[in-house]
Amino acid sequence: MSMNRSELVAEVANKSGAAKTVVNDVLDALFATFTEQVSQGxxxxxxxxxxxxxxxxxxxxxxxxxxxxxxxxxxxxxxxxxxxxxxxxxxxxx
Missing domain, CATH: 4.10.520.10 (IHF-like DNA-binding proteins)
Structure with missing residues (x-):
């Protein structure tokens, strides 16, 4: 069994009490930061x-x-x- 992004967002929102849109925005920012930093070495x-x-x-x-x-x-x-x-x-x- 695996967890997709929407299930991850829902689970994190449930555990943190944050709105799903906020959690989704945080994940987008996290992955953007990973991409920027790793692509620069x-x-x-x-x-x-x-x-x-x-x-x-x-x-x-x-x-x-x-x-x-x-x-x-x-x-x-x-x-x-x-x-x-x-x-x-x-x-x-x-």
Whole structure:
């Protein structure tokens, strides 16, 4: 089972007593901040819960699975999410 965004907004609104529109705006601002900081190469950390950072991928040679032809894959970036100690502890209890 998974929780989608609208279910998350409803749950946070219920637990915090805030309106759903306020919670939705806060989530939008949170994700915008993550996007801005991580795209600039900054690490965003919420101690105990999670850390989000940009990683670098080196250029490499790959193969087209359909033709077997060699292709050059350019260098790029990826995103790394790391669970914090509180999140890991919560999962371990289940």
């Amino acid at each position: 900054e690490k965003v950390s919420i101690p105990g819960w999670l850390a989000v950072e940009r990683t670098d991928r080196a250029a490499r040679t790959g193969r087209n699975p359909q033709t077997g032809a060699t292709i050059e894959i350019p260098a790029g970036h990826s995103v790394k999410l790391t669970a914090g100690s509180k999140l890991k502890a919560a999962v371990a209890k289940k």
